[in-house]
Amino acid sequence: MKLFTKPKSDEEKLIDGCIAGKREMQHQLYGLYSRKMMAVCLRYAPTTFEAEDIMQDAFVKVFNNLHAFKRDCPVEFWIRRIVVNTALKHLRSKQLLTVSHEAEEVANLSSGEVNLSGYTMDELMAMIQSLAPRYRMVFNLYAIEGYNHKEIGEMLGISEGTSKSQYSRARAILQSMLLRQEEKIKEHVISN
Incomplete structure (x- = not known):
C-alpha cells in the first residue's frame, strides 16, 4: 500500500x-x-x-x-x-519605553467620532509616530497588532490597568490632533 x-x-x-x-x-x-x-x-x-x-x-x-x-x-x-x-x-x-506606572486620569476624552476618510495613511501614521513612545507602543500593540491589554502588560512589564490607561490617553491625544486638523481645514475654507 x-x-x-x-x-x-x-x-x-x-x-x-x-x-x-x-x-x-x-x-x-x-x-x-x-x-x-x-x-x-x-x-x-x-x-x-x-x-x-x-x-x-x-x-x-x-x-x-x-x-x-x-x-x-x-x-x-x-x-x-x-x-x-x-x-x-x-x-x-534605548530607554524609550519608560512607562509611568501611576494611574492616569484621561481628561477631556472626546466622545465624538472623527472622520478619517480625509486623511492618507501616511498622515495618520505621522500622527501616531508623534505620540510619546509609551503611548505609541501601547496604541500600536492594541489597535494595530491586536494584542489585549493583559498581553501588552506582560510584554512591557506594566499592569493591565496601566496598558488600558496608556491606550486611552493615546486615543485621546490622536482624537485631539484630528479635531485640530479639522478645525484648521474649516478655518482655511472659510477664509478663502
Whole structure:
C-alpha cells in the first residue's frame, strides 16, 4: 500500500530552502516580507534609521531561528511577532519605553467620532509616530497588532490597568490632533 504524501507548498519549499542556507531563497523570503515588516518597524521606531536597525536585527533573528518555526501558523505572522519583539527590545535598550506606572486620569476624552476618510495613511501614521513612545507602543500593540491589554502588560512589564490607561490617553491625544486638523481645514475654507 502506497502512502500519499501531500506536496509541499511554495511557502514550505521557501522555508526549507532558507533553512538549508540557500541565499536565493533567503533573498526571496526577505523580498516577500520586507516592505510589510518595515512598515511595522516604522510604527515603533522614532526614526527611519532606527527602524532600519530594528528590521535588520529582526531578519537576522528570523534566519537564525527559522529551523524552530512551527508550520502551524503563517510564516508572516511568525515574522511579524519577531519584528514586534525586536522593536520592543530595541526601544527598551534605548530607554524609550519608560512607562509611568501611576494611574492616569484621561481628561477631556472626546466622545465624538472623527472622520478619517480625509486623511492618507501616511498622515495618520505621522500622527501616531508623534505620540510619546509609551503611548505609541501601547496604541500600536492594541489597535494595530491586536494584542489585549493583559498581553501588552506582560510584554512591557506594566499592569493591565496601566496598558488600558496608556491606550486611552493615546486615543485621546490622536482624537485631539484630528479635531485640530479639522478645525484648521474649516478655518482655511472659510477664509478663502
